[in-house]
Amino acid sequence: MLKITSVDVGTAFTNSLTKVMPMAFATAFEESDKSQKAIQKMMEKKVVKNISSKKADMATRTVTLNLKKNKDGEYKIVADDNLE
Known part of the structure; x- marks a missing residue:
């Protein structure tokens, strides 16, 4: 067993979602791929x-x-359920 310390991805994702959701709701009824792609790109930037x-x-x-x-x-690490 070992301890691994890393960025809390759940918190980072939640914080990003909080910033992006108002824009997502504002453009929810637009059928434009452009606005959806802009939201996706913004979400990616916020998460990073x-x-x-x-x-x-x-x-x-x-x-x-x-x-x-x-x-x-x-020796190589086995990609199994322990990596999740």
């Missing part, structure tokens, strides 16, 4: 900004990583 902020909330999780030795004798 919140994740990369020096003030971003951090979360620590305790996880178990499974390793498997490959044919070259190197």
Whole structure:
């Protein structure tokens, strides 16, 4: 087992959604792809900004990583449910 500390993605996403939702509601009845793409782009920018902020909330999780030795004798992390 090991502890991993990283940006709290849930908080970053929630903060981003809070900023974008008013615009999304304002353009909800528009059938324009342009406005939907603009909202999507804004959401992406907000998420990246919140994740990369020096003030971003951090979360620590305790996880178990499974390793498997490959044919070259190197250990690799197994992509299993423990990575979720």
